[in-house]
Amino acid sequence: MSAGKDKLGILAGGGPLPGRLARRCLETGRPVFIVAFTGQTEPSSVEGVPHLWTRMGSVGPTLERLHAEGVTELCMIGPVHRPTIRELLPDLRGARMAARIGLGARGDDGLLRGLGEALADEGFRLVGAHDLMEELLAKPGLLTRRAPTDADRADIDRGLLVARAVGAVDVGQGAVVQQGVVLAVEAAEGTDAMLERAGALLRAAGGGVLVKARKPQQDTRLDMPTIGVVTVERAAAAGLAGIAVEADGALIEDAAAVAEAADRLDLFVVCLEPGR
Amino acid sequence: MSAGKDKLGILAGGGPLPGRLARRCLETGRPVFIVAFTGQTEPSSVEGVPHLWTRMGSVGPTLERLHAEGVTELCMIGPVHRPTIRELLPDLRGARMAARIGLGARGDDGLLRGLGEALADEGFRLVGAHDLMEELLAKPGLLTRRAPTDADRADIDRGLLVARAVGAVDVGQGAVVQQGVVLAVEAAEGTDAMLERAGALLRAAGGGVLVKARKPQQDTRLDMPTIGVVTVERAAAAGLAGIAVEADGALIEDAAAVAEAADRLDLFVVCLEPGR
Numbered sequence: 001m002s003a004g005k006d007k008l009g010i011l012a013g014g015g016p017l018p019g020r021l022a023r024r025c026l027e028t029g030r031p032v033f034i035v036a037f038t039g040q041t042e043p044s045s046v047e048g049v050p051h052l053w054t055r056m057g058s059v060g061p062t063l064e065r066l067h068a069e070g071v072t073e074l075c076m077i078g079p080v081h082r083p084t085i086r087e088l089l090p091d092l093r094g095a096r097m098a099a100r101i102g103l104g105a106r107g108d109d110g111l112l113r114g115l116g117e118a119l120a121d122e123g124f125r126l127v128g129a130h131d132l133m134e135e136l137l138a139k140p141g142l143l144t145r146r147a148p149t150d151a152d153r154a155d156i157d158r159g160l161l162v163a164r165a166v167g168a169v170d171v172g173q174g175a176v177v178q179q180g181v182v183l184a185v186e187a188a189e190g191t192d193a194m195l196e197r198a199g200a201l202l203r204a205a206g207g208g209v210l211v212k213a214r215k216p217q218q219d220t221r222l223d224m225p226t227i228g229v230v231t232v233e234r235a236a237a238a239g240l241a242g243i244a245v246e247a248d249g250a251l252i253e254d255a256a257a258v259a260e261a262a263d264r265l266d267l268f269v270v271c272l273e274p275g276r
Numbered sequence: 277m278s279a280g281k282d283k284l285g286i287l288a289g290g291g292p293l294p295g296r297l298a299r300r301c302l303e304t305g306r307p308v309f310i311v312a313f314t315g316q317t318e319p320s321s322v323e324g325v326p327h328l329w330t331r332m333g334s335v336g337p338t339l340e341r342l343h344a345e346g347v348t349e350l351c352m353i354g355p356v357h358r359p360t361i362r363e364l365l366p367d368l369r370g371a372r373m374a375a376r377i378g379l380g381a382r383g384d385d386g387l388l389r390g391l392g393e394a395l396a397d398e399g400f401r402l403v404g405a406h407d408l409m410e411e412l413l414a415k416p417g418l419l420t421r422r423a424p425t426d427a428d429r430a431d432i433d434r435g436l437l438v439a440r441a442v443g444a445v446d447v448g449q450g451a452v453v454q455q456g457v458v459l460a461v462e463a464a465e466g467t468d469a470m471l472e473r474a475g476a477l478l479r480a481a482g483g484g485v486l487v488k489a490r491k492p493q494q495d496t497r498l499d500m501p502t503i504g505v506v507t508v509e510r511a512a513a514a515g516l517a518g519i520a521v522e523a524d525g526a527l528i529e530d531a532a533a534v535a536e537a538a539d540r541l542d543l544f545v546v547c548l549e550p551g552r
Contacts, residue, residue: 161445182448193473
């Protein structure tokens with residue numbers, strides 16, 4: 001955790017990470033304020049933490065509140081359901097920001113980058129979740145008892161190639177590969193829906209890996225590939241053999257819990273050496 | 277239709293095209309023999325045409341029959357459900373061919389290319405469906421009353437970029453884009469399942485295009501992107517504004533029927549200039 005005493009604003013997506021970051025701030029004495037979004041943030045994230053519940057579209061009041069609270073650094077953390085980003089930008093300030101961001105001409109990453117630029121223009125400094133909670137960043141190595149076979153490793157290589165190609169055109173971050181066949185590529189549906197589809201296409205032949213990779217051009221302060229216990233459970237439900245992410249290129253919500261769940265469900269979870 | 281009197285073998289996938297090609301042969305006096313695959317070929321395709329029903333895995337007997345029938349040219353036509361290609365390669369000759377093709381190391385296109393090479397080694401000359409029925413090949417221009425708007429054209433450009441990037445890593449041929457957001461990318465699930473998913477993600481904001489593009493490295497004798505009336509109906513059911521394919525880079529099962537269906541359902545169908 002950075003030693004800075006500047007007040008941190010947390011723009012809270014779903015999952016446990018926003019709440020964990022907030023509690024970390026409280027524990028280390030760093031001033032913190034959470035912006036919780038209806039339909040996105042888990043209510044437990046804001047318990048005992050100064051916060052504002054708002055709609056994503058309510059941009060003007062949110063910015064004013066952040067300024068009034070004296071927030072200077074902002075961290076976007078936790079997965080956000082993408083389609084709502086645009087639908088919920090209705091107020092005047094939101095509309096101006098939407099115009100500035102250039103809705104309609106960009107992919108997901110472009111949208112997020114535009115949002116980051118717009119927030120910077122508002123005087124906020126953006127920081128990445130992994131700069132504040134370094135332990136989230138995937139470290140190279142195998143997390144589980146089960147290890148990928150040679151066939152799994154070939155599928156991982158193919159999945160990396162595909163995920164990066166799709167990421168390079170700013171679409172998604174994930175793919176599912178079984179025995180060289182790409183069962184599913186992630187776009188707007190998100191990882192969970194992709195895993196469900198891949199499960200329906202998986203053949204009895206064995207194997208099957210989920211690979212998540214950072215988009216090559218991605219601003220890591222804004223949107224890192226993230227896995228957690230839920231990802232492991234959904235991959236197991238789909239019948240996959242394991243999960244691969246890039247070390248230093250993905251966040252793991254709770255590495256010990258992920259390893260425990262994967263061992264229990266007999267999956268491998270491997271964090272590939274950077275630059276592989 | 278080529279004037280050749282060499283006997284043509286048709287390896288029949290689904291849909292109406294195998295039957296249409298066979299009847300064209302009969303009409304023009306060209307000797308023809310259909311190999312129909314259980315679970316793939318429509319029974320109507322073989323009516324009145326010399327044929328063999330077989331399983332895809334029954335490679336030895338099929339090759340022997342083709343040789344015995346005096347077939348010298350082969351045409352693969354009609355969509356094939358991919359996952360079965362491998363599952364159904366069980367006999368000895370099939371297993372040898374599978375080893376030669378290199379199952380496990382390739383994507384769809386690699387598999388098909390390997391199959392083509394193996395058939396060439398068996399003494400057959402492979403021809404593309406569009407070499408035999410030139411009218412199938414998409415011609416540049418708008419097929420429908422409805423035309424793409426500027427926003428649709430921007431989505432088409434983005435869809436082309438994405439479909440080509442995904443095709444370049446030998447995954448799929450299609451993508452669905454709405455207002456710059458890539459709703460779905462096609463992999464093993466096929467176009468119909470992708471359209472259904474895209475329909476569930478489509479927002480009320482309007483627009484939405486299906487783009488199908490040839491894989492850059494694809495052997496056009498083996499697997500051209502194909503659309504037909506069913507594609508139009510499924511795109512309409514998904515709520516899309518239209519469909520774009522590449523002229524000279526896609527097959528249209530029946531351009532007049534596709535145009536009629538699209539006009540009835542108020543979609544556009546546009547065939548983009550090659551090289552765009």
